Each structure stands twice: as C-alpha cells, then as structure tokens.
Amino acid sequence: MIRLVTPFPSWYYTTLWEWMQEFPEFNFSDHGPKSYIEFTEEMERRKERGWDLYLVFWDSLPIGAIGYQRMEIQGKPVAWFRGICFTREVHGSGLPLEAVFEVLKRGFEAGVERVYAEFFSDNIAIAKFLAKLAAKDCDMPGSSWRAGQLVPYLTVSITANDFRGLRRSKDPQEHTDTPQTLRTHAR
Numbered sequence: 001m002i003r004l005v006t007p008f009p010s011w012y013y014t015t016l017w018e019w020m021q022e023f024p025e026f027n028f029s030d031h032g033p034k035s036y037i038e039f040t041e042e043m044e045r046r047k048e049r050g051w052d053l054y055l056v057f058w059d060s061l062p063i064g065a066i067g068y069q070r071m072e073i074q075g076k077p078v079a080w081f082r083g084i085c086f087t088r089e090v091h092g093s094g095l096p097l098e099a100v101f102e103v104l105k106r107g108f109e110a111g112v113e114r115v116y117a118e119f120f121s122d123n124i125a126i127a128k129f130l131a132k133l134a135a136k137d138c139d140m141p142g143s144s145w146r147a148g149q150l151v152p153y154l155t156v157s158i159t160a161n162d163f164r165g166l167r168r169s170k171d172p173q174e175h176t177d178t179p180q181t182l183r184t185h186a187r
Contacts, residue, residue, distance in 0.1 A: 008053035
C-alpha cells in the first residue's frame with residue numbers, strides 16, 4: 001500500500017540524497033546542489049516557498065519522493081512537478097506510478113487544471129513513465145547545463161481532462177494515448 005507523507009520529514013533528507021545519487025545524470029544540473037549541505041538548504045527553501053514535498057512509503061518502507069509546486073499562470077491554477085525520485089529498487093514495479101498518480105489525483109481534485117514536468121531529454125525512463133500518465137509534449141524547448149554540457153530538456157503537461165480519461169481506464173499502465181514526441185524521445 002502506497003502512503004504519501006507531507007511535509008517531508010527532514011530526517012529523511014539523507015535517504016533522498018542517496019536515492020538521487022543512484023541516477024545523478026538525471027537528477028542534477030550544474031545549477032543544482034553540489035553537496036548534501038547545499039541540498040538540505042535547498043529543501044528548506046522549497047518548504048519556505050510553500051512547495052509540497054511528499055515522502056512515499058510502501059507499507060512502512062520509504063521508497064521515493066515527489067516535489068510539487070502549485071501556482072497560477074494567467075489566472076489559471078496549475079502545478080509543476082519539482083522532482084520525482086524513487087529508489088532504483090522499485091523502478092519498474094508500478095509503485096512509483098501509483099504514487100505519482102495519487103499526487104496528480106489530489107491536485108486535480110483540488111482544482112489544478114494542468115500539471116507540468118521538465119526533464120533532461122535523454123532521460124528515456126521518465127519520458128516513458130510520464131507518457132503512461134497522459135503527459136503530452138508542450139513544445140516549450142529549453143536546456144540546462146549538466147557536467148559542463150548544454151543538454152536539452154523537455155516540458156510535458158498532464159491536463160485534468162486527460163487525467164480523467166486515464167482514470168476511466170482503471171490502470172495507468174494501460175494508457176496508450178502517448179504523444180508522438182514522447183514516443184520518439186522514449187525509444
């Protein structure tokens with residue numbers, strides 16, 4: 001059983017930092033924290049700004065974290081994922097999908113109209129993962145520095161309407177309405 005805990009207990013920062021080290025090429029840009037101390041300071045700043053950071057448990061075992069920021073863009077309630085990180089041990093298990101699905105459900109039930117996510121374009125796993133949740137390419141190209149190289153990133157969004165359609169299918173893993181741009185990047 002998946003359980004989401006927010007606010008994120010600070011005594012789990014070490015665990016999250018360790019998970020992020022499992023795939024550092026996808027979790028850190030050159031602008032991100034360079035040390036555990038910088039990381040904890042950034043997490044505290046995010047809390048102060050009102051961002052939600054969920055600690056995800058499977059039964060009593062911590063398995064991941066989801067960062068989520070609500071805001072308004074042109075008067076419309078939207079949100080951004082500000083990090084989705086799960087221990088390598090649960091990748092492919094369906095547990096991360098279930099947890100992110102629950103965060104989306106809560107956001108849309110609270111009135112959010114669209115949830116955005118950005119990720120490095122070479123992160124094939126997250127492209128496939130978000131496509132299962134009805135993510136569509138926003139055609140908002142960008143880039144960031146990683147290891148001294150300029151790396152493109154993708155921005156995708158999930159609308160409340162697309163999510164409602166996904167919910168009717170009962171199983172987010174069976175969702176097949178994937179945009180061509182995500183299919184291309186997810187190969």
